Amino acid sequence: MMIVDALPFYTLMIDPAATTETAARQATAMRDWLLVQSPEQIKEFQKTSITRLAKTKAVRPALVTAGINSDRKTVADAVYELMTTDLRPELARIKAPIEIVYAYDALFGVPAARVDAMYRQAYASAPDVHFTRIDDSFHFVMLDQPERFSSAVELFLNH
Incomplete structure (x- = not known):
C-alpha cells in the first residue's frame, strides 16, 4: 500500500x-x-x-x-x-507493506526532522512501514517533483 x-x-x-x-x-x-x-x-x-x-x-x-x-x-x-477520522488504531491490522511518500520544503518553516518525526510517530503502530520524503515539494509531490515521485512509485512496485 x-x-x-x-x-x-x-x-x-x-x-x-x-x-x-x-x-x-x-x-x-x-x-x-x-x-x-x-x-x-x-x-x-x-x-x-x-x-x-x-x-x-x-x-x-x-x-x-x-x-x-x-x-x-x-x-x-x-x-x-x-x-x-483517526485511523491510527487500525494500522496494526494492515498486513501489507506500507510505503509513505511525503513532502517537505524549507518554506514550511518547520525543520525536516520534525516533519519526519510526525510521520513516523503517526504510523508507529503499522507493522511494516517505510518512509520516503520528497524534498522541494508541497503536498502535490506528483506535480512538484514528478521524476522523484515516479521513481518512488517504481521502487515501491518493484520491491
Missing part, C-alpha cells in the same frame, strides 16, 4: 495532541464555513489553499479550477470526515 502525503489522522497537522473529540469542533466550523462562502470567497480560498499545496506555479490554475468546480457539500462533508 502506498500512501502519498497523508496522515492517518489529518488533524495532527493542526494539533499534535488532537483526538476525534477535540477535532469535531474545528471540523464542524470548517464544514459550516465552506458551505456559506460566496462563489468569490470560494475562489479566493481555493487560490490561497492551492498556493500552499502546490509549489509549482504552472499546475496551480487547474487545481484551483477543479476545486471551484467541485460539489461544495461533498467537499465540506469530506473535509469534516477527514478531520474527525
Whole structure:
C-alpha cells in the first residue's frame, strides 16, 4: 500500500495532541464555513489553499479550477470526515507493506526532522512501514517533483 502525503489522522497537522473529540469542533466550523462562502470567497480560498499545496506555479490554475468546480457539500462533508477520522488504531491490522511518500520544503518553516518525526510517530503502530520524503515539494509531490515521485512509485512496485 502506498500512501502519498497523508496522515492517518489529518488533524495532527493542526494539533499534535488532537483526538476525534477535540477535532469535531474545528471540523464542524470548517464544514459550516465552506458551505456559506460566496462563489468569490470560494475562489479566493481555493487560490490561497492551492498556493500552499502546490509549489509549482504552472499546475496551480487547474487545481484551483477543479476545486471551484467541485460539489461544495461533498467537499465540506469530506473535509469534516477527514478531520474527525483517526485511523491510527487500525494500522496494526494492515498486513501489507506500507510505503509513505511525503513532502517537505524549507518554506514550511518547520525543520525536516520534525516533519519526519510526525510521520513516523503517526504510523508507529503499522507493522511494516517505510518512509520516503520528497524534498522541494508541497503536498502535490506528483506535480512538484514528478521524476522523484515516479521513481518512488517504481521502487515501491518493484520491491
